[in-house]
Amino acid sequence: MMTALATVLDIQDDIVVVGCQQKSSCNHCSSKDSCGTGIVSKVLPGKVHHWAFHTDKKLTIGQMVEIGLPEKNLLQSAAIVYLVPLLFLLIGAFISDALISPLVGVGELTTIVVAALSSWGGYVLAKSLSHRIEQNTEQQVSLIRVLGEPVSDTISVNAAR
Known part of the structure; x- marks a missing residue:
């Protein structure tokens, strides 16, 4: 099973919709500045994949989760x-x-x-x-574990206290 980090986008009853950005292998080699593929990957944003699945865990929108893909x-x-x-x-x-x-x-x-x-x-x-x-x-997507709240939300909540 492959894993991916995803953000909770929507929750409807017990169905959770998560999104994870497609990762590119570019920007990891020494010739990324002169490579055509590396330059194109900088200009074009990555595709966001949406997955919907059933879970009994209580999640909130914006929470980071780890999902499993076959x-x-x-x-x-x-x-x-x-x-x-x-x-x-x-x-x-x-x-x-x-x-x-x-x-x-x-x-x-x-x-x-x-x-x-x-x-x-x-x-x-x-x-x-x-x-x-x-x-x-x-x-066949499954929830592996809940990682927590996004960092920006945690900082704003702590600052409000």
């Missing part, structure tokens, strides 16, 4: 997102090079276009499949 689903989703478009790209290039290009007679341009279109088709399929896995993962 590894199997996350690894399946990552494999689908990366491998399906790549597989479709290779299959499209092979089919075009072996069958379509000799018939049309244009050459490499046909292979490039067919490979790009098949890769896009793989992306659409991967997005659909990963969305299904994400819905299954949402049903």
